[in-house]
Amino acid sequence: MARKASDNNGGKRQTTIREVAERAGVSVATVSRILSGTYPAAPATRSKVMRAVEELDYVANHHARALQGTTRKSIAIIVNSVISPHYAHVAQGVQTQAAEDGRLCQIGTSGGDAERELAMVQFMREQHPEAVILVGNVNADDEYKARMSRYAHALASVGSRLVLCGRPPLGPDAPAVVVEYDNTGGAFAATSHLLSNGHKRILFLGRRPGYTTPDARIAGYRNALAAHGVPHDPSLEVDGTFERYEGYRMMRSRLAAGPPDFTAAFAANDQIAAGARQALVEHGLSIPGDVSLIGFDDLPPAADIDLTTVYQPHEELGRTSVRLALEHARNGGPPPHTTLGAHLVIRGSVAPLVK
């Protein structure tokens, strides 16, 4: 009942590319072209071939090995975690663009752990992806830079390439495509919006010295204070990571320490903002009546909690990473480097300060 073709050949022998071609009524070259992902092919032809492949339970890798080097084209992406909406949306953008370009996409996670990241890069490299995209926040120390540089050279030496997405460039010696977004500009806009509404005592929630993303955002916060001539008070900067429960913890312990010495808070991402909001509400404080709140990302749950925040183009980051990587694969030359913009999204969580 289960496998027609396999039952016919005893469930062991591998189907050949010739059998697939015969069943689909096309040439062996056409099957090869379609399976190796070198498009374009007419959708009807493609669908005939894929059906024949499926019916015959043809394993693409046997084909690939037989034809040496014509493995199925793919893109690999490694994120810290898929449950972060930011990483998930970037991965979705990579997936979407890869599919449009006839590539498969494999996603790996590192848990923010360097050893697991290395293991994933090596593991994924076995599939000969055209690019390995590394996404997101890191502790950009010397060890990190040396590691990325090794990845970049190792991938380049096998005809692939490293893409750093939402991570700073490595310098001229490391051949990595770089797609950044404007963390500092976005944070400057968010903080300026609070300052323009009269707030001067603005908490920053989510400081983490040494890490690229919070460092870039806190720089925007400090720049905005300086630009508006408001003194910088380091005691308003609260350390924490980018999770919702961390936002809750930071705000809760701040409120437990005494009456609020701030009138607004800039959360380094929307998850932190959501947690901080819960702590404020539980403390009997209203938003924006008592405290103005602003986030960063414009991802769920920003709309649901009516949060003013900074939009950044998550999926576009992923799509651009794929586009630039494939462009570089075609054209060679120095790896491209681009920065995508961010902008403010006004909702209902900020109010003018009434003195």
Add this chain to the structure above:
Amino acid sequence: MARKASDNNGGKRQTTIREVAERAGVSVATVSRILSGTYPAAPATRSKVMRAVEELDYVANHHARALQGTTRKSIAIIVNSVISPHYAHVAQGVQTQAAEDGRLCQIGTSGGDAERELAMVQFMREQHPEAVILVGNVNADDEYKARMSRYAHALASVGSRLVLCGRPPLGPDAPAVVVEYDNTGGAFAATSHLLSNGHKRILFLGRRPGYTTPDARIAGYRNALAAHGVPHDPSLEVDGTFERYEGYRMMRSRLAAGPPDFTAAFAANDQIAAGARQALVEHGLSIPGDVSLIGFDDLPPAADIDLTTVYQPHEELGRTSVRLALEHARNGGPPPHTTLGAHLVIRGSVAPLVK
């Protein structure tokens, strides 16, 4: 500056396993054991080897090919999309359990498309995963069952296995591990909660005949109505998919059609509930004052919008899938089948009906 080892050997020659062993000060067998993922190894040894591997830019797959068959152990998971919190949390559970068991995890997405799913299964099979986990809602027609049965046999024939996670079993002829959760029981509890609060006109948001997850949830809704002796009115069942914008669309068009002919709504997931909530609020209706609302999943943004919902153990689904797959890999026998429970989480979105 970049690659020490590669520079030494001209950037071309592959590092050997012997060089890794020498650098780490361990035996070749130890390196092999650690790289192939056949644990246990002392963390200090493992870390020495991994550092040597990294320093020498050793490519695991060359090692694997040289040693034939001792590829790095891995688990593959294919979800419709990573931006759905449900799928992301299941994938996170798979990832976590795989890491605890010394396996790498690769994630693929299908976009709910059968052809892409097939391509992903074939692609991932090249890495010889111990299991391929397929997650989530599908149109369980005959074509689907035949396809899954082919996957199950094809994977079994190469010593791997198919795991259906949150999908119904295939029947006795198809060797698939099955991990389900109690959609019907959860929906019964949610609907009963509304009925116990006096509601009789309860919208169901997210009907999609033929699809396993909404079908199982609407069955729980109908069972609860029957159990409480409340007549079933098909006009209260609204068709739509599981996205937030769909929830918004469904509720908005319902409200546009005339005064509400319902006092409560059961959304087939939290995303739908969040969208429906926005439409209600925009229409000037309060929750739960005017309309009671209940969701399904207990994922973001449920807590942020104070939504009463049904908790299901998303990460545990993923972890259990890995555990049962590895257990089956060790012990053989008929593939295991289990169902995880769901329960109600009471928040503030349901109120008693005041007549």
